[in-house]
Amino acid sequence: MRAILYIGFPALLLLAGNPTFSQTNIEINGRLQYDHISYFDEMPNKVNSRNEGFLQVEFHSPKGQSTQWKAVTEVREDLSDKSRNRVWMDELWMKQSFGKLDITAGKQLISWGTADGMNPVNNINPIDYSDLLDTDDERIGVYGLRTQLFLNAFDIDLFWSPVPATGKLPMLTSRWFPSSQMMGIPAQLLQSGATLAIADAPPALKLNDGEIALRIRKQFSGFDLALSYFNGYDHLPEYTLDASGMALPSPQIVLRSEYRRQQVLGAEIALTLPAGFGLRGESALFIPEKGTAAKDSYLQTVVGIDKSVSFGSSSLLLIAQYIYDYNIEGNEYAKFDVRHLFKNSIMANAEWSFNNSLSLNVVSVYNIDSEDFYLKPEISYTTPGGLKFLASADLLEGPNESFLGSYTTNDRIQCKVVYQF
Helix, strand or coil: CHHHHHHHHHHHHHHCCCCCCCHHHCEEEEEEEEEEEEECCCCCCCCCEEEEEEEEEEEECCCCCCEEEEEEEEEEEECCCHHHCEEEEEEEEEEEEECCEEEEEEEECCCCCCCCCCCCCCCCCCEECCCCCCCCCCECCEEEEEEEEEECCEEEEEEEECCCCCCECCCCCCCCCCCHHHHCCCHHHHHCCCEEEEECCCCCCCHHHCEEEEEEEEEECCEEEEEEEEEEECCCCEEEEECHHHHCCCCEEEEEEECCEEEEEEEEEEEECHHHEEEEEEEEEEEECCCCCCCCCEEEEEEEEEEEEEECCEEEEEEEEEEEEEECCCCCCCCCCHHHCCCEEEEEEEEEEECCCEEEEEEEEEECCCCCEEEEEEEEEECCCCEEEEEEEEEEECCCCCCHHHHHHHCEEEEEEEEEC
């Protein structure tokens, strides 16, 4: 009953006040999915599998109208990990077009950037990193007002959110919660029998503490160029160790969160090269607010080249990218910091599609300095009726002191069945 209310309420809310709406003014799409994960190695006191049913329903107005709206709700139930259960509003917005000007208000998902998978300029929406290897559909919508102006080969995108939003990191019961070594917790503290807790204090909901983002993009002959600016919160916390509870009868170590404001200056380029090659790149300079736990400014850059080749009814897409993360002050990052997973890295992606039904995809990342890597082979098959079957593996290797190497026991297989309607 609760799920039905959450799915139906957005549509009723958007249609209220306009009794002339009929069913012909509503289009419905969605996705029904079953997701299973099994790890090769069991870990005590951790969640060692996923058995999850997922339903996402999207209500929206027909395309091409001057007034448009969209409401997307998801229901997720995991029999193995109750912390993943939720009824969630992904999007809820309304858009009004005035010729070349679009104004959108509500909960939105906004994507900026030209690179594949790694986008330093894409800072509006927080990301749920509860599962570090499964973040493709885990962006969190942000309430705000978006204004887009479309001119000849030129557009301006301005977004303002009155209240900050935050992302998520792995919970204590997750296999993806880092080791004490990665978190910088002295081993002797935990060996003394102390328990570990997280005290998360997200930014207060204050109207004068919102976020603003601006992107200006220009299309030239053969390439696109964009400049952007973001002023808001880093949506992931910085953790500081509080061991004052060690003197209590039941010793406790607390990781206290701090959310910092930051400014981000970004640039993007997409260029068409001869012989069908494409060059894409983006770079962002992150300038944190002074007086916070992390004071270092840093520059993240991603440059990639792609090529698509056809073989009759089959096609092959190849993508190769280089990722560089430069700390302006020259300091070392904390070992467990998902902002800086790839500091000097190579990422490659190969996707081979056969007859629009069978496809093979391989994603790999190699960190040159720390010599750890990630490999994900995936095969999928789509039936004529639209039912899609996917099977993949996540493989991590590297030295124990490296980020990916610290998760070598988290190698796993994943199977999905997806139906889109």
